[in-house]
Amino acid sequence: xxxxxxxxxxxxxxxxxxxxxxxxxxxxxxxxxxxxxxxxxxxxxxxxxxxxxxxxxxxxxxxxxxxxxxxxxxxxxxxxxxxxxxxxxxxxxxxxxxxxxxxxxxxxxxxxxxxxxxxxxxxxxxxxxxxxxxxxxxxxxxxxxxx
Numbered sequence: 401x402x403x404x405x406x407x408x409x410x411x412x413x414x415x416x417x418x419x420x421x422x423x424x425x426x427x428x429x430x431x432x433x434x435x436x437x438x439x440x441x442x443x444x445x446x447x448x449x450x451x452x453x454x455x456x457x458x459x460x461x462x463x464x465x466x467x468x469x470x471x472x473x474x475x476x477x478x479x480x481x482x483x484x485x486x487x488x489x490x491x492x493x494x495x496x497x498x499x500x501x502x503x504x505x506x507x508x509x510x511x512x513x514x515x516x517x518x519x520x521x522x523x524x525x526x527x528x529x530x531x532x533x534x535x536x537x538x539x540x541x542x543x544x545x546x547x
Contacts, residue, residue, distance in 0.1 A: 410436075410437050410438070411437055411464050411465065411466050411545060412437065412438045412439075412440065412461055412462045412463070412464070412465045412466070413430075413437050413438065413439045413440070413465075413466050413467075413468060414440050414442065414448060414451060414452065414461060414465055414467045414468070415440065415441045415442070415468050416442050416443075416444070416445065416447075416448040416467060416468065416469045416470060416473070416478070416481065417441075417443070417468070417469075417470040417473065417499075418443045418444060418470065418473045418474060419470065422470065422499075422522060423441055425529045426468065426499075426533070428529070429529040429530045429532065429533035430533055432530050432533070433530060433533045433534050433537055435533065435537060438462070440461060443473065443474075444473045444474055444475040444476050445473060445475065445476030445477060445478065445480055445481030445484065446475045446476045447475075448467070448469075448481060449476075449481065449484060449485070449491075452465070452485075452491055452494070453488075453490075453491070463545075463547060464495075464545035464546070464547070465494060465495070465545075466496075466497065466536070466540065466545075467494055467495065467496045468497050468499055468536075469481065469482070469496050469497065469498050469499070469500075469516075470498075470499060470500050470522075471498060471500040471502055471507060471511075472500060472501065472502065478498065478500065478511075479507070479510055479511070479514075482511065482514040482516070483514065485514075486514050486515065493546035494546075495517050495543075495545060495546075496514075496515075496516045496517060497516065497517055497518045497519075497520070498511050498516050498518070498519045498520065499520050499521075499522055499532065500519075500521065500522060501521065501522050502521070503521045517539070518535075518539075520532055
């Protein structure tokens with residue numbers, strides 16, 4: 401299979417997660433599905449905002465961008481990140497997919513109240529990660545991203 405990009409123009413993927421094993425699983429999923437997009441990794445909502453804004457020594461992330469967000473992180477968790485992002489006029493249209501261990505209905509609802517594009521519960525199985533990455537690949541080939 402030929403490596404592909406998630407969209408044209410290529411979408412930069414911002415992975416916001418503090419768990420090294422979850423990030424490794426996603427990188428393997430990208431490789432297994434032959435995704436060649438640039439992936440930028442951050443460990444907290446604070447760091448992700450710095451990358452998106454180009455502040456605190458970070459270059460601003462290339463657009464268009466797709467954020468894959470965990471909810472449970474130090475410094476600034478995913479829900480606080482979503483609140484900050486949606487209140488920022490320059491970033492509020494950013495597409496967000498939540499991948500987290502929380503299946504709590506209140507977390508799901510709070511994320512959709514902040515206009516996430518999707519919410520998936522993490523499992524440690526590689527096949528589930530590949531399925532999620534394949535879904536993201538398909539999503540990005542049919543959806544127009546905001547600038």
